[in-house]
Amino acid sequence: MSTHNGNTSASPYKRVVLKLSGEALAPEKGEFGIAPQNVDFIAQKIREVFDLGIQLAVVIGGGNLWKGEIGVNRGMDQTTADHMGMIATVMNGLALRDAFERNGMSARVQTAVQMNEVAEPYIRLRAIRHLEKGRVIIFAGGTGNPYFTTDTAAALRANEVNADIVIKATKVNGVYDSDPRKNPDAVRFDQLSYQTAVEKRLGVMDLTAFTLCQENKMPILIVNFWHEDDLLKAMKGDTTVGTLIS
16 A cells, blocks of 8 residues: 655645545436446546545545435435445445545545444544544535535535535536536636635535535535546646636
């Protein structure tokens, strides 16, 4: 396993929390499940960032295995639906950890929902220690509480482990003034203030997550995870990709 301590100058960031949706692991759009080829692709992308010497934590969603609103819309109790979603994120976390390890990165899953046989409990100081030792951490189980999204979990963990930035991995290259898929003249923002993002209702992250970042001055970078080297470029400080909200 390669280890590193994050003291390289290849990136302006020393410690990063990357938010990945569960859908990133799904076989096809709208399909449920985990596609091994997607998991491997994600691991290879993460490896590129890891090789810059960045201390890296990943927060994973669970939407590829379970969508709480489907249950709620059929009369399921919200708390139960959300707990099922948290457990789904642990399954995704185990899949990612396995792929990370196979790609030469030492990795740990920490979960906010206790499952001692399969993953470590989330312990803040232990998480920081793992990062300092060059291990990739996958934060699963959301915040451990119903009614909160994994976006909020990413914002919370980033603040707790003193990350430099939260990266929101999406399928678009940043934030636009209108939908770039519908409007060919849509303009990408290089940078935005928190205030502008809220006023324009740009839907970058859910409001709880966003407020948490705003109040603690945690920058958010929206980047197209799937497009060539966009993530890598962003991690090297290239401002021509993604949108920085600060």
